[in-house]
Amino acid sequence: MKNALGPQGWWPVSRDAATPAQARLEIVLGAVLTQNTAWENVRRALAALYRARLVDLAALDAINEPHLAEIIRSSGTFRVKARRIKAFVRSVQREFAGSLEALLGLPLPQARAALLRIHGVGPETADAILLYAGRHATFVIDAYTRRVLVRHQLATRRDGYDDLQARFHEKVPANLDVYHEYHALIVELSKRHCRAKARCEGCPLEGFPHDPSA
Ligand code: SF4
Structure with a gap:
């Protein structure tokens, strides 16, 4: 496949990510936003989040859910996804003192179990986050x-x-x-x-x- 299709170099993190930590959060957001929609819609939602300075855990924690939903409207089922993003952020803030790195730095089984406890994170989303943001195989x-x-x-x-x-x-x-x-x-x-x-x-x-x- 690689010979025919060429190297893919995933995950497709945007140029807006200013730091590795922000890139990791962008991957998490992308993994939630991509549920049941095309990547182009995700790209537009992520760009809107960057414009609103919301690729930041504290800012996502502070914004109210309806407002967040409006910002990610292009991603489809935006109210559901806003709820899921808020649940994710709340979990990181409360269980990992606001450190995504602390969650992703757990051994794979514990990190996966922690992700699967979060509302709206199923096995596919958890594994995408672990593989590309957490660098777990x-x-x-x-x-x-x-x-x-x-x-x-x-x-x-x-x-x-x-x-x-x-x-x-x-x-x-x-x-x-x-x-x-x-x-x-x-x-x-x-x-x-x-x-x-x-x-x-x-x-x-x-x-x-x-x-x-x-
Ligand atoms: S399109 Fe390719 S991968 Fe799909 S069934 Fe045909 S040969 Fe297999």
């Missing part, structure tokens, strides 16, 4: 990954998140750079080829057994 199983695996008869639609992730971890030794790039390549592959209606011709995985109608 945990693989993200998103809808794109599942579709590619199903079409290549490596999974069924009924397989659970943890099961698919465990299988991936078993086959691909934990390596942060590899996991970063692997997930990004699956996303790119899915945008270019493995769409709702598969475009197998020219796909880098075309030579492997597959059923594009699955």
Whole structure:
């Protein structure tokens, strides 16, 4: 995939991030904002947050939820996402003394458990945050990954998140750079080829057994 699609260099942090800490918070916000929407909408919501000086935990804690929702309106289901962002920020403020680094610096199982306790953070969002903001080698199983695996008869639609992730971890030794790039390549592959209606011709995985109608 890498030869065909080129290096992806994810996560696509914006140029607005002034410090590594702000970049980490931007990744967290992006991971919440991207739920059920296209990345372009996320990009616009993040730009609005930067304009409002809200890529900052204390500022996000201070702003009221309806106002935050208006600012991230472009991300779709913006009221739900505002509630989730506020819940995330509250949790970091109260449980980790306002330090995202303290949360992300926990060993992987504890950090993942802490994230999963937060309202609106499911396994996919937690793993995206851990992989790209926390630099933990945990693989993200998103809808794109599942579709590619199903079409290549490596999974069924009924397989659970943890099961698919465990299988991936078993086959691909934990390596942060590899996991970063692997997930990004699956996303790119899915945008270019493995769409709702598969475009197998020219796909880098075309030579492997597959059923594009699955
Ligand atoms: S070969 Fe077809 S089914 Fe397989 S990943 Fe590419 S587009 Fe999807």
